[in-house]
Amino acid sequence: MKARSAPDWQAYCEHRFVRDLAAGTLPEPAFQHYLKQDYLFLVQFARAWGLAVYKSRDLSEIRQGLDSLKAIVDVEIGLHVNYCASWGIDEAALAKLTASRATLAYTRYVLDAGMSGDLLDLHVALAPCIIGYGEIAGWILRQPFTKHEGNPYADWIAMYAGDEYQGLVASELEWLNRRLAGVDEQRMDQLSTVFGDATRLEADFWQMGLDLA
Numbered sequence: 001m002k003a004r005s006a007p008d009w010q011a012y013c014e015h016r017f018v019r020d021l022a023a024g025t026l027p028e029p030a031f032q033h034y035l036k037q038d039y040l041f042l043v044q045f046a047r048a049w050g051l052a053v054y055k056s057r058d059l060s061e062i063r064q065g066l067d068s069l070k071a072i073v074d075v076e077i078g079l080h081v082n083y084c085a086s087w088g089i090d091e092a093a094l095a096k097l098t099a100s101r102a103t104l105a106y107t108r109y110v111l112d113a114g115m116s117g118d119l120l121d122l123h124v125a126l127a128p129c130i131i132g133y134g135e136i137a138g139w140i141l142r143q144p145f146t147k148h149e150g151n152p153y154a155d156w157i158a159m160y161a162g163d164e165y166q167g168l169v170a171s172e173l174e175w176l177n178r179r180l181a182g183v184d185e186q187r188m189d190q191l192s193t194v195f196g197d198a199t200r201l202e203a204d205f206w207q208m209g210l211d212l213a
């Protein structure tokens with residue numbers, strides 16, 4: 001699916017926002033805007049994993065959805081709340097933010113893919129998010145222009161490059177590859193469209209951070 005969406009996948013993973021974040025030169029207003037919207041995004045993604053639990057067929061799938069839901073609620077949102085607290089924005093203020101169009105488009109796309117389809121549709125809609133952030137963090141660590149010491153976004157990079165998150169990516173890849181091995185060409189076309197759509201919505205999310213800052 002990555003190969004079928006290669007130009008969009010690269011535009012997402014190597015976006016200007018990602019490069020500037022790696023170099024530590026991303027303007028703070030851009031990161032702030034992105035991270036505040038990402039808080040709203042994560043609230044909706046927690047709902048998407050709740051939907052994955054509902055669409056599960058056995059306890060192991062329920063556990064997988066639950067683990068991802070808990071990773072968002074217990075770990076990932078914590079990073080956002082901490083960054084925002086350091087800028088003087090408390091959680092009550094975050095909950096009152098107005099969602100941008102990019103946030104609305106992406107979160108509702110994923111929830112709709114999951115509601116109208118089955119668990120595989122939902123996972124494929126979520127895949128660019130989970131797998132992309134894993135690849136992006138690894139890519140950042142390998143770039144010669146990456147600022148490792150004193151980068152204001154080091155906590156963000158460390159969370160997604162860390163073993164806990166990379167383990168989640170690996171188990172998601174394993175599940176997806178196993179389930180996709182059994183689908184026919186027509187279904188693969190359908191799912192690749194969902195994967196490509198979600199990939200482009202991810203790139204739009206970075207762009208929103210740059211544009212609205």
Ligand SMILES: Cc1ncc(C[n+]2csc(CCO)c2C)c(N)n1
Pocket residue numbers: 038041042045068071072076126128129130133202205
């Ligand atoms: C726009 C945007 N895309 C991806 C992620 C990463 N992410 C979102 S939920 C989750 C946990 C597993 O579902 C992870 C890693 C993000 N924070 N914001």
